[in-house]
Amino acid sequence: MKLKIFIISLFFTTFSYSQITKNNWLVGGSGNFKTTTTKFLSDGTKPYDNRTIFTIAPNVGYFFYDKLSGGISLSYTYDNIFEDYQYFGIGPFVRYYFLNPEKRINLFLQGNYNYYEGGAKTVDGNDTGKFHNNGHGFKAGSAIFLNSSVALELSLDYISNRLNSTLKEKTFMIGAGFQIHLEK
Template sequence: MKKLFLVIAFLSLGFISNAQTEKGKFLLGAGTSFSVGESNGYMSLGSSSSTIVLSDGTTIRTKNSSVNFAPKVGYFFIDNFAAGLDFAAFFSKGENDQIGNTSKNKTNQFAIGPFARYYFSGKKIKPFLEVNSLFGVRNQESEVGATTIGYKYSITNVGGGLGMAILIGERSALDILASYNSFTINENEDNPFSSKLNNIGIKVGFTIFLK
């Protein structure tokens, strides 16, 4: 009897872990990310400050803070495979003080794009592969004294990576994803400028599975 109970319990755990990513369910997620190396705007979180003293005694003080948020919604078209839309919002502000002259800057980015994720088998931890792309706008504003200058760009981000979903209960998971991103700021008519940045980072999120 005891052995039969253990077998039933084992099978039930397997069913629960597989049922979370079965065809017909919805995926709702939210998270943020951390960069390794130079930030591209979607891989930045936290605040920093620095003080530089030049040989002539000039002191340069810089402060920066930023936050990003990335919700997503998807649908399981077949078992273990979900596709849907990624959303991304990024906000930052900074201040630079040199010889009594203070300049301030603000940046915000908003983007949306498709994603696809495939889960591999697992009981408590389910590895997954994910690819995504984002398209949106970037607004920058610099304030020097009484003068304020604003810029607007179109942006593109293409990425993908390998992650793991740590299952929590029957309907949720903690996601940790090691990702690669190619981020491009595109030139426009008002300000002919273009820049491309590639980096790797860690994304951390929380996912809920709904019927």
């Protein structure tokens, strides 16, 4: 029992600094639960009500300066608007950490652009066809470093997508994820 307490104490005290300095790598991802509101179409009709969406988004980045990283993010999204509505995304991101690297809890802000491709089937099995769109987003949250390399992240995310010439989506998400900070 004493050995377990010693290891846990060592884990949280000795390694209570983070690797958010120049030339380090950031590898991880997050999962998001979203509630989406869609604007009215140009003809005044609303295509669907609010809905629930689930996203998984892995990413890889590089710290070009202390506390500033940039990289690529991928995403997979499942949406309950139709019976089977799925799309994939890819795009660059930039992330900045506000507090000193020695802090165990740090705050961050991230901006990103995404390009999406996907398709859907309606409840009666009809294929709605393939689509593509693009959007931008922001993420703000806290990184809680469990040791010198691993951080648990909790965030509030905002994404704005233009689906076609008449439909624009604005999404707020609550996210959770892990990031692994690797030294060069």
